[in-house]
Every structure is written in C-alpha cells, then in structure tokens.
Amino acid sequence: MKKFFHILLKIIKWAAVILLVAAIFSALYNLTLPSESETTEYLLADQKAYIIEMDHLRRTAGNDVWPGWGDQSVPVIVYNESYAFLIGYPDPPDGWLKMPSGEFRGTSWQKVQNDEINGERYYRQPLPDPHITPENFTVKVGDRWVLTMQTKEYAAVSFYNGFRNELPPILSAVFPYRLFWNLLMGTAENYIAGMAHEAFHAHQGMLVPDRLAQAENAARLSSDYPWHKPENAAGWEEEIDRSVWSPLRTLSIVPYLRFNRRPDSGIMKPGNSISGGSWMKSEGRLNARAKAASIMEGCFRPFCLTVMYPNGSQMLLIIMSIWINCLKKL
Known part of the structure; x- marks a missing residue:
C-alpha cells in the first residue's frame, strides 16, 4: 500500500510539473499573438x-x-x-x-x-x-x-x-x-x-x-428575454428537471426496482427467475448504468443552472439527452 501511494504521489508531482511548464509555455506564446490586423488597407x-x-x-x-x-x-x-x-x-x-x-x-x-x-x-x-x-x-x-x-x-x-x-x-x-x-x-x-x-x-x-x-x-x-430573473429560472429549471434529471434518476434506481429480490429468495414468480450467474451480470450492468447516471447528474446539473440557458445550457441538455439514450441501451 505504501508503494502504491508513493507511485501515486510521483504521478501527481510530474503531472503538476507538466501542467506548470505547459502554462508557462502557453503564457509566453500568447505574448506573440496579434492584437490587430497586420494589413488593413487592402486584401492579402x-x-x-x-x-x-x-x-x-x-x-x-x-x-x-x-x-x-x-x-x-x-x-x-x-x-x-x-x-x-x-x-x-x-x-x-x-x-x-x-x-x-x-x-x-x-x-x-x-x-x-x-x-x-x-x-x-x-x-x-x-x-x-x-x-x-x-x-x-x-x-x-x-x-x-x-x-x-x-x-x-x-x-x-x-x-x-x-x-x-x-x-x-x-x-x-x-x-x-x-x-x-x-x-x-x-x-x-x-x-x-x-x-x-x-x-x-x-x-x-x-x-x-x-x-x-x-x-x-x-x-x-x-436575447432580450430576462433569462436570469428568478421566476423565469425556476420555470426552466423545472423543465430541465423533468426532461433530463428525472430520467437519470430513474436509471439510478432501476437496479433497486428490478433486483430488490434475489432469484434464490423463492419470492419471484415461476418462469421469471434467472440463474445466479445471469443475475449477477445483469445486476453489475445496471449498477454501472446507475453509477454513470448519478455521476452525470452530480457533475452537470449545477453547471446547467449557471450557464446562460439559450446558449450553453441548451447544447449541454442535448448532450445529456444523447447520453441518457446511450445509458438506456446498457
């Protein structure tokens, strides 16, 4: 375990050094970027x-x-x-x-x-x-x-x-x-x-x-619409919650809805039972899907509530919808 943390710290150290060097290089390079056109009187x-x-x-x-x-x-x-x-x-x-x-x-x-x-x-x-x-x-x-x-x-x-x-x-x-x-x-x-x-x-x-x-x-x-007024923000926050986050939460709890009884409990109806191996694979797949859905909501929901709705948020919501459809296929 000590060796693992030593390797991890070394990786973090070198990553920090690389980022610092890249930042310095980028800052120096930015000094060479033009602030105005070199030629304005005619077409190049x-x-x-x-x-x-x-x-x-x-x-x-x-x-x-x-x-x-x-x-x-x-x-x-x-x-x-x-x-x-x-x-x-x-x-x-x-x-x-x-x-x-x-x-x-x-x-x-x-x-x-x-x-x-x-x-x-x-x-x-x-x-x-x-x-x-x-x-x-x-x-x-x-x-x-x-x-x-x-x-x-x-x-x-x-x-x-x-x-x-x-x-x-x-x-x-x-x-x-x-x-x-x-x-x-x-x-x-x-x-x-x-x-x-x-x-x-x-x-x-x-x-x-x-x-x-x-x-x-x-x-x-x-562009004249008062997007940032609290009453308007509440309306589109509700819309986002209904169209994006609610489906994600459904994906998060699916494992608990579908696998709240193990197949060896004797409670499942005849014909609906599945073998333990298949159950474990399905449970693992759905748990992975649930975790991905939970991470998506945790990472992106705060961002959706802070970026300007008609621009960044709409694009982000489209991406979220695509990801939800992908998760449903897992």
Whole structure:
C-alpha cells in the first residue's frame, strides 16, 4: 500500500510539473499573438484565395447542396477593424442595408487602387465606428444580397481579444487561444466553409426574405428575454428537471426496482427467475448504468443552472439527452 501511494504521489508531482511548464509555455506564446490586423488597407493574397475558392465551390457544388444555390451570383463583403471590402459588384451604390431591419449603414464605396482580385477591381470603405460593421451574415447593397464576413486575419484577432477580455486575469494569461482558434475556424477549410454558410444566408434572402426576417427577429428577441430573473429560472429549471434529471434518476434506481429480490429468495414468480450467474451480470450492468447516471447528474446539473440557458445550457441538455439514450441501451 505504501508503494502504491508513493507511485501515486510521483504521478501527481510530474503531472503538476507538466501542467506548470505547459502554462508557462502557453503564457509566453500568447505574448506573440496579434492584437490587430497586420494589413488593413487592402486584401492579402491568402484572403483573395479564400474568396475565390469559396465562390468556385459554391458554383460547382452548390446545386447539389440546394437547388439553385450554385446558379446565383453572390457578391462578397469581408471586413477588418478599419475597412470593409466589396468584391464582385461593379459600380456599387453607397453603403449597405443591415438585414432584416433595412437600416442604412456606411458611406460610398471607393475602388482600391492598384489591386484586384481574380482580374477584377474591388471596392472598400472605412469603418470609423467599431460597433458599426457589416457583421457575419448577409446584407443588401442596393437591391442585391451580399454575404458578409470578417477577414480570416481579423477573425482570429477578434477571437483572441474577445477571450482575453472575458476570462479572469490568470486564466487569460495561460489560455491556449491559438489551439482553440484552430479547432473552431483556424484552418482554411473551416474559414471557407464559414463563408459558404453566410453565402447561403444571402441565397435565403433572395428566395424567401420574409422567412429570413422572421427567423432573425426571433433570434434577436430571444436575447432580450430576462433569462436570469428568478421566476423565469425556476420555470426552466423545472423543465430541465423533468426532461433530463428525472430520467437519470430513474436509471439510478432501476437496479433497486428490478433486483430488490434475489432469484434464490423463492419470492419471484415461476418462469421469471434467472440463474445466479445471469443475475449477477445483469445486476453489475445496471449498477454501472446507475453509477454513470448519478455521476452525470452530480457533475452537470449545477453547471446547467449557471450557464446562460439559450446558449450553453441548451447544447449541454442535448448532450445529456444523447447520453441518457446511450445509458438506456446498457
């Protein structure tokens, strides 16, 4: 026993050393992360390649995803902290319309001098207010629907800066921002897929603008709902309890409901008895299921009651439901 604890302490010691070294390395690496875009006045070659490839994929494979999506001409707006750039729209009218509100934003579009994308000139306009941008969605320029998205470089900068401001100071210093960014959007493939996603919103606007507006208005109103008021929290806590935790508790007590009498007690009805070996295997399986259910509730129930309900909690509840169905099959 003494040898076991000695080995355990050594493992804990080395794990702590590894974590400390990793934290120091992460903190030093975070110092090299950019806090602003390196180039803002024009589009970099990589960004142009992303736009060209996204449009190529949409035109060649878009109709396989959704009939007609590949046939439409969809201009592109990408933006950074200083400028918005408009591609694929010669001689555009001023500004853009935020959708679905139709609010006019921006100023006139100016040709970018001495630069082009895929053999065509593109346009830009300054963004003096960081809170007024085309955002990642779709807008209208004149009467045309346009996909909008941050440049890949600026998307990374926004991600890093946003997390730095949200996390506590110590965690903010060591958090592996680059790793998480690469998992979410850091690869060229993920970024191009994100642009295609926004291009489909533009296609939705062309086909069914009323439905797109209804969906966006519903999403906007959900952010105004007083989720954290105690009376509302009590309501959705009851909903969570009924839909997730009650099934888990049922799984926890199943062994006691089904095996409250051993097969050798003589109480079970003829034809329903099972051999001792089978009973032991079934009991072990159900006890394992019960323990897993109990652990799930203990670990995740407090978290569900603290994260914001319409975002993190909903995703967590979906995961819980999947796990419950898996446990039922044990």
